[in-house]
Amino acid sequence: MILETPRLALREATLEDGAFILELLNSPGFVSGIGDRGVRTMDEARDYIETRIVSSYRNHGFGMWVVTPKDEGEPAGLSGLVRRDVLPHVDLGYAFLERCWGRGYAQEAATAVLAHARGPLALATVAAIVNPDNAASRRVLEKVGFSFIDIRHLDGWDQPSAYYQA
Secondary structure, eight states: OOEEEEEEEEOOGGGGGHHHHHHHTTTTHHHHHHHHOOOOOOOHHHHHHIIIIIIHHHHHHHOOOEETTTTTSSOOOOEEEEEETTTSSEEEEEEGGGGTTTHHHHHHHHHHHHHHTTTTTTTTTOOEEETOHHHHHHHHHHHOOOOOEEOOOTTOOSSOEEEOOO
């Protein structure tokens, strides 16, 4: 386990999380709010875990972690830190299965991840990007201490992003 909150446990993803990742990446909320990752099969989900998530743990010492409510035992989403070439700082991200929306998990996980970034990882500034139309996600960022900076058109991205910093 990487982080723990009163209700949530955050741990590293493994190849055994393939079914969960496949479901999350193809959920309508993920596709519209974050983007289509083109992951359609279990093999592609496992490859995504290995090349996008686990490789970040190896290369940076952090990444997106699987978020599991302690009282349920099944993954509800991802939250963690990502190093992107198109941003000046490491960014905090989260995505949850739609059946888990409205429970405060994103805010609770983001608070823990930001504290981890500032504490053990000693990151002075943390960024976050979000679809400008995603009002709920923007509220989460603001509640946990992020400030809106501007709208950015990031290299290689189809849509603009609302850029935040904490």
